[in-house]
Amino acid sequence: MRGVAVYPGSFDPITKGHTAILHSGLVAFEKIIVAVLNNESKQPLFSVAERMEMIAEAAEEMGVEPGRVEIDSFDGLLVNYARSRGARVILRGLRAVADFEYELQMANMNRHLTPEIETVFIMADDAYFYVASTLVKEVARLGGDVAELVPASVQPRLLAKFDK
Ligand code: PNS
Numbered sequence: 001m002r003g004v005a006v007y008p009g010s011f012d013p014i015t016k017g018h019t020a021i022l023h024s025g026l027v028a029f030e031k032i033i034v035a036v037l038n039n040e041s042k043q044p045l046f047s048v049a050e051r052m053e054m055i056a057e058a059a060e061e062m063g064v065e066p067g068r069v070e071i072d073s074f075d076g077l078l079v080n081y082a083r084s085r086g087a088r089v090i091l092r093g094l095r096a097v098a099d100f101e102y103e104l105q106m107a108n109m110n111r112h113l114t115p116e117i118e119t120v121f122i123m124a125d126d127a128y129f130y131v132a133s134t135l136v137k138e139v140a141r142l143g144g145d146v147a148e149l150v151p152a153s154v155q156p157r158l159l160a161k162f163d164k
Pocket of ligand 1: 010
């Protein structure tokens with residue numbers, strides 16, 4: 001267990017799929033910086049501040065040891081952000097086959113840009129293999145129950161967004 005990894009994403013919102021990756025990542029890395037992409041062109045449901053708050057609440061719920069998870073936001077190129085934070089590893093979760101091509105493209109592009117930074121993948125927990133923020137938002141918007149798919153503090157925030 002050594003080194004710092006950056007775990008980047010939209011996290012709009014964080015799901016239990018993400019927290020499972022974070023949990024596994026902490027077995028491999030001393031510290032993980034969860035980095036929320038600040039990209040308004042993606043038209044997120046939650047602001048960056050809200051997304052960071054939900055990640056902090058989820059980390060607390062997980063009982064993460066102090067100092068082992070940091071929550072930050074970034075814009076611009078991920079590799080530049082990782083380098084600025086002294087991280088040599090980008091951590092990503094892999095779910096169903098649909099993720100593979102996109103992740104391979106990103107990993108190769110990031111390696112082309114910055115060969116000294118490696119992307120490390122962790123296989124998603126099979127319980128959350130099909131959990132994606134986009135689907136969780138759709139189900140919550142249509143009145144479905146997402147309680148088992150998101151950290152405890154996320155569900156009320158989703159319901160509030162959709163006036164449920
Ligand atoms: O949770 P997501 O939306 O799948 O995360 C995608 C993310 C944030 C990892 C990706 O969009 C990203 O790294 N964006 C920053 C811009 C960048 O570096 N682009 C080139 C990477 S190929």
